[in-house]
Amino acid sequence: MVSAGSEAEAVAWIRRQGNLPLRAEPGGMGITRFLLGWLPSGKLRFAGRRHGLRRAEVTHMTRELSVMLAAGQDLDRAMRFLVETAGGSRMRAVLERIRVALRDGRSLHVALASCPDSFPPLYVGLVRAAEAGGSLPATLEHLAGMMERERALVATIQSAMIYPALLSVAAVGSVVLLLTQVLPQFVPLFMENGATLPPSTRLLIGAGHWLGQYGIIMLFGLFLIGMGGRWMLRQPGPRLRADRLWLHLPVIGMLLRETIAARFTRTLGTLLTNGVPLLAALGIVRDVIGNRAVLGAVEQATDTARSGGVLSRSLGASGLFPSRTIHLIRLGEDTAQLGPLALRAAGIHEEQVRLRVQRLVALLVPLITIIMGAMIAGIVSSLMLAMLGLNDLAQH
CATH class of the missing domain: 1.20.81.30 (Type II secretion system (T2SS), domain F)
Known part of the structure; x- marks a missing residue:
């Protein structure tokens, strides 16, 4: 609520605070409804x-x-x-x-x-x-153009991850099928002949039996764990720790930083080049971040800019933005071209995201294939060891 002698005075006061009002309405019943859709x-x-x-x-x-x-x-x-x-x-x-x-x-x-x-x-x-x-x-x-570029970036990431996701599902499905459907078919043969099974075969038979008996319960438990984790991530403390952890992961962390930097600079540059004041633009940008750790850094940088400090120095001190982002923002501040240089940084970061996604997929696909092959080979080799033991028993 803002108390002012007129709508013009109220709007002027809001602008002096570094915000961008959309509409001022006179209060009714002593209550002022001031901004329609606060930026x-x-x-x-x-x-x-x-x-x-x-x-x-x-x-x-x-x-x-x-x-x-x-x-x-x-x-x-x-x-x-x-x-x-x-x-x-x-x-x-x-x-x-x-x-x-x-x-x-x-x-x-x-x-x-x-x-x-x-x-x-x-x-x-x-x-x-x-x-x-x-x-x-x-x-x-x-x-x-901004919305189309954002859609293209999201589509690039989603399309690139479809094949690894399908491959992972196929790998898990193949292992479950072997353990619960194929391997149990040989158990009566082993039991009837009194064969001594290798430890690996006994382990796999036990795993298949457990999945057959408790697989539904396990899925339900995973569902409950997922729901509990989702609830936990809605709490400020756990969400902040999780977001900070994601940013420091070896491969995915850098990809996330590039993605957040692209979104941050694209939004900031678009706002500034269209005449939105810096403080109001930062107020909008902080809510497109999507990461609580980076959000804290942006809010601190906003406070620094409001008090007359240097934006790039505060962002750089957080250690959460790529050095390229900080360099171009500092250059934009020095040359009074912050908006255009932020857009230039956004283009660079978006290209980096595409390249990193391609590299990640190029790494994931053979890795998943090797893991899937090793698991299936382990199951088949355990079964073959049991069959060889049964053959030796028949010869004796």
């Missing part, structure tokens, strides 16, 4: 809720709107075209709601903020800054 809580993440638009739909809408506005079409006609060509009832309803708000005299960013399930505060804040600076078509073009 420091926004992520560039488009939730797949029932009434919200999917990320691909928002990207498509943003791209088409930027093209029409750049061609000189007014906003109302552009929105009418989007409503008429909407691909589904959900998208049509959201666009119609925005169009009605525009016809009621509201600005575009206020209309977008009325649909928080579809447009996060980061999106709304960029549109607001673009409306204030008269650069709405260019900003929408940048937004569409």
Whole structure:
């Protein structure tokens, strides 16, 4: 709640604090509802809720709107075209709601903020800054490009991990099938002939029997452990320790750092180049991090910048960002080109993420294949040892 003599005074006070208000409303019953969609809580993440638009739909809408506005079409006609060509009832309803708000005299960013399930505060804040600076078509073009690059990066990681995941499932399934279905078929043969089984064969037979008897209970237990772990990770302390541990893992840790640095610099650079003040931009960026350890470093850097300190020095002291990130941010501060150089850093980090994912997959696939082959070979060799022992018994 902000007490001020007018809406203009309230907005000015919020801006002096380094934040970016979206709308000021006069209070009712002595209570002030001040910002519609406070920017420091926004992520560039488009939730797949029932009434919200999917990320691909928002990207498509943003791209088409930027093209029409750049061609000189007014906003109302552009929105009418989007409503008429909407691909589904959900998208049509959201666009119609925005169009009605525009016809009621509201600005575009206020209309977008009325649909928080579809447009996060980061999106709304960029549109607001673009409306204030008269650069709405260019900003929408940048937004569409930003979302497309983020989708491409996520798709690259997901696509690269599909084959190792399928290979892992196949390996586990093959071992379980051998232990629970194939190996038990030979047990009566061994028992009838009184063969002395090797320790490895007895171990595998026992493991197969245990899986057959308690496999469902084990799966249920793993499910409960997973749910408990998920609950634990929602607590601040365990989540912070887990996030810090992930960042220090040998191979995955560096990949995570590059991914977080790409997201951080891409969002920061986009905000700054579209006229959002540094403190307000940092307030938005801190919520797209997704890692509590890095989030603490960004919050500390924000406090440093608010007190007049050097942003790059505070980020570098955390030791959580790649040195390339710190160097380019420091160069941007020295040359008053922080926004463009942050975007340059984002491009470098995104390329590094792609390369590291390719290397990780190139390492995982043969590693999983070797492990799977060794496990199956161990099972088969144990079975063959028992068969050879049975053959020796028959000869004697």
